[in-house]
Every structure is written in C-alpha cells, then in structure tokens.
Amino acid sequence: MKKFIYGLLLTGLLCQPAAAALSKSETDQYVNRAVAFIKTREYDQSLTVFKEGLAKDPDNAILNAGMGNNLAALNRYREAIPYLEKAARSDPADQTAHFGLAACYQALGRDEQAIEHLKKCLDLNPHNARASIWLAGCYVRLAKAAPEKAKAKEYLQSALMTLEEAGNLEGAMEVKKILSTLQN
Numbered sequence: 001m002k003k004f005i006y007g008l009l010l011t012g013l014l015c016q017p018a019a020a021a022l023s024k025s026e027t028d029q030y031v032n033r034a035v036a037f038i039k040t041r042e043y044d045q046s047l048t049v050f051k052e053g054l055a056k057d058p059d060n061a062i063l064n065a066g067m068g069n070n071l072a073a074l075n076r077y078r079e080a081i082p083y084l085e086k087a088a089r090s091d092p093a094d095q096t097a098h099f100g101l102a103a104c105y106q107a108l109g110r111d112e113q114a115i116e117h118l119k120k121c122l123d124l125n126p127h128n129a130r131a132s133i134w135l136a137g138c139y140v141r142l143a144k145a146a147p148e149k150a151k152a153k154e155y156l157q158s159a160l161m162t163l164e165e166a167g168n169l170e171g172a173m174e175v176k177k178i179l180s181t182l183q184n
Contacts (some may be wrong), residue, residue, distance in 0.1 A: 027057070077103075133168055
C-alpha cells in the first residue's frame with residue numbers, strides 16, 4: 001500500500017503542469033511592483049515580488065535580470081550572478097543583464113569576466129559610454145596588476161582606445177599619464 005501511495009505521489013508531482021510563461025503585461029506588473037518597493041528602499045519586498053514572478057515563470061529574462069540587478073545593488077554579487085546569467089542566456093540582447101554581470105564580476109575582482117560582458121554591451125550598443133568607461137577601468141586595473149610592462153601597456157592601450165571612442169577625453173588623459181610612466 002505504501003508503495004502504491006508513494007507511486008501516486010510521484011506521478012502527481014511529475015505530472016504537474018510546467019510553469020506557464022507570463023505575458024508581457026503580467027511581467028510588467030511584477031516589475032512595476034518591484035520598482036515601487038525599490039523606490040521606497042524596501043529592497044526585501046522587491047526581492048519577494050521578483051521571487052513571486054519567477055515562481056510562475058522561472059525563465060523570464062526580464063524578471064531574472066531584475067532580481068539579479070536588485071541583488072547586485074544590495075552587494076549580494078554571488079547571489080546575483082545566476083539570475084543575471086540566466087537572463088543573458090534567455091535574452092542575449094539584454095544589455096541590463098550583461099551590464100549587471102559586469103558589475104558583479106568587477107566587484108568580485110574578476111575583471112576578465114567583466115570585460116567579456118562589457119564588450120557584449122558595446123556590441124549591442126557601441127555608443128554606451130558607461131560600458132566604455134567601465135571597460136577602460138577594468139583594463140587599467142588589469143594593467144596595474146600585470147606583472148610585465150608589455151601586458152600592462154596592452155591593457156592600457158585598450159582602455160585608451162575605449163575611452164577615446166566614448167569621447168571621454170578626461171579619462172583618456174589619465175590613461176595616457178599612466179602609459180607615460182610605463183614608457184620609462
């Protein structure tokens with residue numbers, strides 16, 4: 001009898017319908033509710049709203065990006081990464097997911113991975129000055145950490161080019177100063 005009941009229980013669990021995808025309108029409702037909590041600095045409530053939406057549609061790129069970026073804003077980078085990665089996989093054109101991943105990786109000292117996602121942001125929008133500036137910052141940090149001058153110069157040249165393309169002349173001048181110290 002126990003085996004029969006256990007079998008029925010398993011069959012019932014396995015036959016549960018998969019979570020249905022939320023409509024754009026339903027997704028927007030969750031996002032709007034979460035943003036309202038963020039505006040009033042009720043971050044835990046915001047996370048709860050994102051979790052509710054993700055319980056109904058776990059593959060929803062917008063909700064995963066929102067959850068991940070909200071966690072990142074709370075400096076919970078390691079928790080944020082899986083949500084942001086899922087959002088980026090679900091919607092590779094989502095700049096917010098890639099930028100959120102870059103921010104998390106940068107905060108965790110993983111500049112190489114941050115660079116990867118910042119480059120994706122720039123592939124999607126070459127005029128994204130914020131991504132360009134962050135990319136340059138990653139290159140500068142890597143240059144300072146590079147054990148050999150040649151590698152440091154390579155990173156700084158990439159940073160310089162990125163900043164000049166973004167029109168950030170002040171940042172470009174700073175990188176040029178650092179480059180001049182390596183020339184000696």
